[in-house]
Amino acid sequence: MTLIDGQLEQADNATPASVDLAVSTVVFALRPHPITGEDTIWLPLVRRIREPFLGQWALPGGPLAPEDDLAASAAKSLNRTTGLKPRYLEQLYAFGNVNRSPDRVVSIVYWALVRASEDTRESIGENVEWFVADEIGQLAFDHNDIVNYALTRLRTKITWSPIAHGFLDPEFTLAQLRSVHESVLGRQLDPANFRRQLLSTGFIEPTGTSVQGASHRPPALYRFIPREKRNEP
Amino acid sequence: MTLIDGQLEQADNATPASVDLAVSTVVFALRPHPITGEDTIWLPLVRRIREPFLGQWALPGGPLAPEDDLAASAAKSLNRTTGLKPRYLEQLYAFGNVNRSPDRVVSIVYWALVRASEDTRESIGENVEWFVADEIGQLAFDHNDIVNYALTRLRTKITWSPIAHGFLDPEFTLAQLRSVHESVLGRQLDPANFRRQLLSTGFIEPTGTSVQGASHRPPALYRFIPREKRNEP
DNA sequence: GCAAAAGTGTTTCAATTACACCCATGT
């Protein structure tokens, strides 16, 4: 509430910040659960190599570089830790409570979807590890809260927004897409109704090709239609 | 993508930031349109008193004080400019593109709802003025984008979330609440269906009192039930 | 009694759900 020159303070020409700014990312992928074998949500965490919370697991991220946009910073740290590029990336929330860290840090958190690519299992580094999202222990800072918030956002958003393709290759069958929804929501969905609902949204279109080789009718392949190329959403 | 000690960078113990951090707030109130007289959305803007964008209108805000939570900072700047306390306050988005300002500033923006109180018309200061939201000119920085984004959020959120009471006194009639929805959405709503829909959500409860004095059946008064005291949503 | 807004009831229409059934393929 300080007054400057007898006038109100104003944003966007702030005095030099005494608050640190970081960008972190919650990265989701679908992989089989180690016990049940059913697809479930995984995420990569990074072991902290300094105080505070030294040795504990935390979300990948880092300070915001002056030359990076926020989303670019998130994508970079994602790529650093997983070697992957995000197929979906969205800002989650800015966390900045005074008591969330011993020093004062505001974290702008993104969440991302990536494919369950093969080559990322152990290839990155000692200090990066993937965990089943529902079975992570206590994380550094308020990162448990952040992960839970991101999971909630994923599960609610998938019911009305076309994001499930973020877990898949560019071309996919409706069964694969339905399987993603089922894994995220944790319940079975009616194949017939799922098909109709999704096709009526206009979010996807058939590629014209289909998948041969299985001992049943070959399923058609579809691709996601980006917002700009859609007709009436 | 710098490596520190041969390890991955990590968030939340960032190196001293070379990026400034500000918190701004989009404040909405409902007041009669100066020409049509119908209730419409207004918001307060602050005239900039320094470069860049000197003399142009901008959102109220300021640098984040180390001792303030993000929401507290937003509420403070709101109170500074309008003299009001927010009846609803929510984080909107963190804007941080490199090119949004000559210097590098990340703005964490909140949006708020306040009552159309009498005493705030001109009483604050020379450099604060209220505008009809749909009739503001060109603002400083990317603040036009921010205002439009906040308006979109308000209009979509009011259809499924109980926020309209943020424009009203703690006790209100269903007609007042419906009028808020109509003003925000810009179209008429069926009184019968509106009543049923809203009561079925369990967001509000009757106070037991009603408003006498008008030449028609006296309407019952309702109050908003905060999330914690609700039963099933 | 009449106007005016509060509040209730009912009919219609659209969307979702549940589930029966046919289709195309590999073995």
Add this chain to the structure above:
DNA sequence: ACATGGGTGTAATTGAAACACTTTTGC
């Protein structure tokens, strides 16, 4: 041919929208 998942059809259920109707007040 038959097992398997892909794909279509349809009746039942639910919920939203439209609108007629009753209630309670001031004048």
